[in-house]
Every structure is written in C-alpha cells, then in structure tokens.
Amino acid sequence: MGIISRGFGGRRREPQPGLPPGQYLTHDFPVLSAGPTPRIPLDKWNFSIVTETGEKHSWNWAEFTALPAEEFTVDIHCVTKWSKFGTTWKGVALDTLFEDVESAADYTMAHSYGGYTTNVPLDDLLDGKAWVVYEFDGEPLHPEHGGPARLIVPHLYFWKSAKWVNGLQMLNDDEPGFWETGGYHMYGDPWREQRYQGD
C-alpha cells in the first residue's frame, strides 16, 4: 500500500468550464505545508528583489503596503488536484515591484521565510499575471495561508505561489526550487497537467 493515496476515483465528473484536466472543485481552502508555519512580526518583515548582478531592491512592511495595491479575483489550482474558483486577494502586482529593476535575466527563484523556494520565469510574473498579496477575502492573510504576504501566480499550479515569500532572486538560467528538486515539474501549467518531471 502506498504511503500517500493519490487519485480520488469517485470524483471524476464531466469537464467543467474553468477546471483544468484532472482537477476537482473544492469550496474550502486546504492547507498544505512542507514545514512549520513561520510567524513573522510585521516590523521584521522584508521583501527584496535581487538582480543577477547583485543589485538589491528592498521594501519593509510600511513601504510595501504603501505601494499601489490591486484587489483581484482568480481561480487557483493545486497540484494535489483541488481547484478553487473565485478567490479574492489584495496585493501589489509584480509589475509595480519590477518598475525600477534593471535586469536581463529571464528566470527568478522565489524565496520564503522558512526556507521554501520555487522557480518561476520572469515572463510569468509580469503583465498582470502575478502579485505579492497580504489580504484574502478582505482580511489580513492568515499565517497558515502564507501571511503576512505570499506570492500569487494563479495560472500555474499553486506550489508556485510561495507562502511567506520574502524575495525574488533573478537568475540567468532556470534552476529548480524545493518541490521541483523533489520531482515536480519545472514550469507547472495546470492546463497541460505539468505535475511531475517528464509530464
């Protein structure tokens, strides 16, 4: 018997608009973590973008929350096969954070408090495709869901939306993060079911 039972055989249903292949809809919000939940006091919180040349752009909590924020509603898709429609977040678009960043690198590694990492190509963070959020459903983001702030990249599987994010490192070459090293797909497009390496 397997250690993890995968695949919920009874959940197959007719394809539903907005639901990627192999996913099922959930109305709650499962919490998946690879380790203890870090608790970061807001006066210690910091987010930075470090370019491939070592140039650092950094925001503390007051500076970050003073940036223009957007409220947006998106569907999210977890690689463990649940999807949740119509989740509403508030945060800062990556376009805003990258406004003054000079970089020729095509890839990024997101880093989080607690040591989690995940790789995302820069193109997938820009043009209104990604945010660093600090509110969910009109409330401050709960630590279990990644608060004080997490990355949201809704068009990729949700492991790319790093909880407790504290920075982006620009990279000239694509490198695997935490789950990508462990066998998950480097890119993670739910519409192409890119769950594992080789998918």
Add this chain to the structure above:
Amino acid sequence: MMELDGNALAGDLREVFATDMTGAVFTCAGCAHTGVLATLRVWQPAPGLVGRCPHCTDVVLRLVRTPTRVFLTLTGATRLELPLEP
C-alpha cells in the same frame, strides 16, 4: 583496481534499499545531527513527504509519489547508515 559501471552497485544497494529504513541512521547535512529516520519530523501528506531534522528542522529527505514513480531526494542527508544482518 578497475573502474566499473553502476551495475556493480546492484547487490549492495539492494541490501540497503530493500529493508525497513526507519532504523537507518541519517546524518543531517545542515547541522551534522545523527539519528534514526524514525525520529525525523515528517510533514505530509502532499505534495509529498518532507522529513525534517529533529535538531535543526532542516529538510533531510523528500519523497514524492506519482501514479507511476517515486522520487526520493536525499540532498539534506550526507549519509545513511544501516546495520548489516548478522
């Protein structure tokens, strides 16, 4: 002394991996703590199993199951030690 390919490891690795591993002693790559795998602090169920060092909480091993494969990532362990059958 001669150089062989990886097939030469077959017998020894079969002895290591075809056994209950929870009694194997790991050495944590982060803090050099040693302990049996059964003492790891394991986060699960998904997207995979994450075994953390009980001393420094660094990740010692990751195990990801797909419908057809298992990935075991041991970058957080510098060594595994198993007793040989008497």
